[in-house]
Amino acid sequence: MLITPAYAQAAGAGDTNSMLMSLLPFALIFVIMYFLILRPQQKKVRDHADLVKNIRRGDTVVTSGGLVGKVTKVVDDDQIEFEIADGVRVRQMRSMVSGVRAKGEPAKESKESAKEAAKDDAASK
Template structure:
């Protein structure tokens, strides 16, 4: 009585062009996200894994907690032992290392200060 019958209209013969056009923005968003977000993140993870794998005795490391020390022993594939101060040794997971400086690499702050001193004496 109160309900009127609804009649569906017939489909327009399978227009695939409109379906392709409706899916195109989603495909473009995925491609943009891949090149701007996913690919650089994968490269960063790969570089970090390579850096951590190449840690050896004598390297200066910086942990993700902010501790700086010199590697005294590579325990195994997962751990390194480093010295924070004279006689203070700590074991750390390799994955928690955020930076590695090799034996011969100069400190950036010292290099910047010496360059500034050289420039001021040259004038």
């Protein structure tokens, strides 16, 4: 025969080091994907959920469809109503809001704190 007996022998079974080295690139690729793709995406989703949750009356919002308007009423947990022109109001799902351009006034200010703020303004002038 032309094949020598040395080539016909099986490889050693105790070669776990080479097996570990062959799996190392896959683990490294997964770690890189996690830090460059998955983690920033999860942060972006979390930030958007906070943005949508904190929408209140008076905020100027931009929807994913490109509409820009001022929030006139928060209907419920998943809908808002905003005005895109004088007398033109639109209802939109909260999740479709892509950004808040300008924050509105606080929800409701008590009469006493409003009077105190007016006195402070008058006293500073």
